[in-house]
Amino acid sequence: xxxxxxxxxxxxxxxxxxxxxxxxxxxxxxxxxxxxxxxxxxxxxxxxxxxxxxxxxxxxxxxxxxxxxxxxxxxxxxxxxxxxxxxxxxxxxxxxxxxxxxxxxxxxxxxxxxxxxxxxxxxxxxxxxxxxxxxxxxxxxxxxxxxxxxxxxxxxxxxxxxxxxxxxxxxxxxxxxxxxxxxxxxxxxxxxxxxxxxxxxxxxxxxxxxxxxxxxxxxxxxxxxxxxxxxxxxxxxxxxxxxxxxxxxxxxxxxxxxxxxxxxxxxxxxxxxxxxxxxxxxxxxxxxxxxxxxxxxxxxxxxxxxxxxxxxxxxxxxxxxxxxxxxxxxxxxxxxxxxxxxxxxxxxxxxxxxxxxxxxxxxxxxxxxxxxxxxxxxxxxxxxxxxxxxxxxxxxxxxxxxxxx
Numbered sequence: 001x002x003x004x005x006x007x008x009x010x011x012x013x014x015x016x017x018x019x020x021x022x023x024x025x026x027x028x029x030x031x032x033x034x035x036x037x038x039x040x041x042x043x044x045x046x047x048x049x050x051x052x053x054x055x056x057x058x059x060x061x062x063x064x065x066x067x068x069x070x071x072x073x074x075x076x077x078x079x080x081x082x083x084x085x086x087x088x089x090x091x092x093x094x095x096x097x098x099x100x101x102x103x104x105x106x107x108x109x110x111x112x113x114x115x116x117x118x119x120x121x122x123x124x125x126x127x128x129x130x131x132x133x134x135x136x137x138x139x140x141x142x143x144x145x146x147x148x149x150x151x152x153x154x155x156x157x158x159x160x161x162x163x164x165x166x167x168x169x170x171x172x173x174x175x176x177x178x179x180x181x182x183x184x185x186x187x188x189x190x191x192x193x194x195x196x197x198x199x200x201x202x203x204x205x206x207x208x209x210x211x212x213x214x215x216x217x218x219x220x221x222x223x224x225x226x227x228x229x230x231x232x233x234x235x236x237x238x239x240x241x242x243x244x245x246x247x248x249x250x251x252x253x254x255x256x257x258x259x260x261x262x263x264x265x266x267x268x269x270x271x272x273x274x275x276x277x278x279x280x281x282x283x284x285x286x287x288x289x290x291x292x293x294x295x296x297x298x299x300x301x302x303x304x305x306x307x308x309x310x311x312x313x314x315x316x317x318x319x320x321x322x323x324x325x326x327x328x329x330x331x332x333x334x335x336x337x338x339x340x341x342x343x344x345x346x347x348x349x350x351x352x353x354x355x356x357x358x359x360x361x362x363x364x365x366x367x368x369x370x371x372x373x374x375x376x377x378x379x380x381x382x383x384x385x386x387x388x389x390x391x392x393x394x395x396x397x398x399x400x401x402x403x404x405x
Contacts, residue, residue: 037086043055052073055067068104086111087109087110119223138257144271148166153211183214183221196234213243239258239269385402
């Protein structure tokens with residue numbers, strides 16, 4: 001009887017199989033560089049350029065593991081997140097410890113939109129949700145600044161345009177330049193430090209930050225998240241003057257005011273001396289006209305009041321009564337004078353009559369009056385021989401002695 005020989009098939013270890021699969025995948029030139037499109041899913045933590053990132057890529061029929069290591073993740077400008085459709089460049093690998101085929105992603109771009117545009121929109125939405133664009137946080141730009149700080153490249157045309165227009169419009173303003181890069185990898189950090197240091201110095205009333213125009217890549221330094229937070233936290237009013245006409249940078253949304261060009265920022269930052277001159281001349285004329293109008297009105301009112309006071313013045317009443325009093329006094333004086341004259345005339349007439357009856361008047365014609373012992377002698381029968389007589393003449397008295405009967 002024939003007994004067949006039983007041979008034992010080769011037995012492979014798990015490590016041998018996974019090593020074989022890994023060697024096969026890594027040696028296939030078609031899998032060394034692949035471009036894969038799919039939707040990001042199962043990303044456990046926010047994507048970061050500072051660590052390794054693990055997630056899944058899926059489409060309607062399959063799913064595959066993916067990993068992007070820290071060195072490659074640092075070059076991704078947008079923020080990968082679950083649900084985002086991307087195009088990845090990388091290689092297919094096999095990870096023995098988990099027995100999974102995975103794609104090691106070396107570069108990632110959003111599918112259907114540019115990476116910078118997507119990064120811009122993502123950052124804009126995030127900062128807006130944090131309140132960095134809120135209108136109530138905007139500070140007013142000072143009308144009459146003493147010092148303007150300018151953050152820009154010292155060699156670009158932007159600073160020359162700003163300085164020329166500032167001095168042309170408002171010659172008394174001081175300008176401080178804080179020189180920085182305005183594009184390139186080092187620019188965001190320099191711009192951020194410039195905002196913080198100028199603000200902390202307290203030297204400036206207003207800060208202008210900006211540059212001339214360019215592509216989105218040229219302006220990308222002004223879309224930096226750290227710069228946005230520095231501008232938001234700045235106590236000094238900031239004007240963003242990035243030279244672009246259509247789109248706005250993140251710095252524009254956070255700043256207190258936005259100018260379309262550096263020249264426009266200078267116009268916004270200071271008043272125009274000629275406009276001020278014309279304005280204050282007009283104000284001066286208006287004030288003079290108002291003062292004259294008030295003066296004329298008050299002068300008329302004062303004159304009216306003076307006339308009214310004169311009409312009602314006690315002095316005027318006094319003068320009126322004084323006139324009446326003087327008239328009465330004159331009348332009284334006339335009456336008194338007349339009375340005195342009449343009295344004088346009466347006295348004179350009476351005196352004349354009395355004088356006519358006065359014995360002395362008779363004596364003045366050569367007559368005399370004889371008295372004996374103070375008694376008037378009216379008849380000779382009253383005289384006896386030897387009586388002593390007192391004879392009164394008009395010019396005096398004398399004595400006599402009676403010698404006859």
